[in-house]
Amino acid sequence: xxxxxxxxxxxxxxxxxxxxxxxxxxxxxxxxxxxxxxxxxxxxxxxxxxxxxxxxxxxxxxxxxxxxxxxxxxxxxxxxxxxxxxxxxxxxxxxxxxxxxxxxxxxxxxxxxxxxxxxxxxxxxxxxxxxxxxxxxxxxxxxxxxxxxxxxxxxx
Numbered sequence: 001x002x003x004x005x006x007x008x009x010x011x012x013x014x015x016x017x018x019x020x021x022x023x024x025x026x027x028x029x030x031x032x033x034x035x036x037x038x039x040x041x042x043x044x045x046x047x048x049x050x051x052x053x054x055x056x057x058x059x060x061x062x063x064x065x066x067x068x069x070x071x072x073x074x075x076x077x078x079x080x081x082x083x084x085x086x087x088x089x090x091x092x093x094x095x096x097x098x099x100x101x102x103x104x105x106x107x108x109x110x111x112x113x114x115x116x117x118x119x120x121x122x123x124x125x126x127x128x129x130x131x132x133x134x135x136x137x138x139x140x141x142x143x144x145x146x147x148x149x150x151x152x153x154x155x156x
Contacts, residue, residue, distance in 0.1 A: 001094075002064065002065055003065070004053075004119065005062045005121070006124075007118050007120065007138045008116070008136070009018070009116045009133045009134055009135065009138075010114070010116075010135050011103055011115060011132050011133040012132055012133075015131060015132045016063065016092050016094055016101075016114075016133075019094045019130065019132075020092035020093055020094050020103070021093055021094070022092075023090055023091060023092045023095050024044050024045040024086050024090070025045065025088075026042060026043070026090070026091050027059060027086055027087070028041065028043070028087045029041055029079050029082025030083070030146050031078065031081060032084075034055065035137060036055025037054055037144050038052070038053045038059070040145075041079055042075065042114050044080045044091070045071055047072055047075075048069065048070045048072040048073070048074055049070065049075065049076075050068055050070050050091060051065065051066065051067040051068075052066045056141075059132070059138070060140070061123050061140045062139075066131045070099075071107075073094060085108070085109060086124075087106070087145050087148060087149060088106045088107040088108045089106045090107070091105075092104075092105065094116075097127060097129075097130075098128070098130060099128070100118070100119075100137060101116045101117070101118050101133075102116065102117045102118075103115070103116045104116075106153065109152030109154045112127050112153065113133040113145060113153040116130075116132065137155075144146070
């Protein structure tokens with residue numbers, strides 16, 4: 001079983017853009033959401049992915065995650081089955097202090113929301129904070145992508 005350990009932060013300013021070494025457009029939707037579990041389909045650049053996530057543990061710090069790459073065309077077909085709106089965002093990858101920060105800049109109904117995530121090997125692992133990191137929102141469900149499809153940022 002693969003456990004993902006991740007912390008999430010709001011982003012201040014736009015310095016992450018010039019610090020990023022790459023970025024991709026991501027469209028993702030949810031085939032199923034129930035009891036904290038979710039089945040997600042995603043197109044990221046020229047690749048497709050199918051992901052299953054379990055409920056959040058440790059106050060939102062960790063959760064089970066299974067992900068497999070699938071053909072982009074199949075991912076695009078599965079996106080048509082998703083209930084509700086899809087998430088549209090650009091993900092910037094920023095290397096900082098030996099870690100990779102994934103900064104998501106949202107579009108559409110979530111325009112204006114920018115969050116950064118860092119995956120850790122251990123829940124107590126120390127990391128250096130880049131200057132664009134703002135308030136930590138780890139475990140705050142309203143910042144989960146699956147939540148944003150039903151309760152978009154524009155309505156907060």
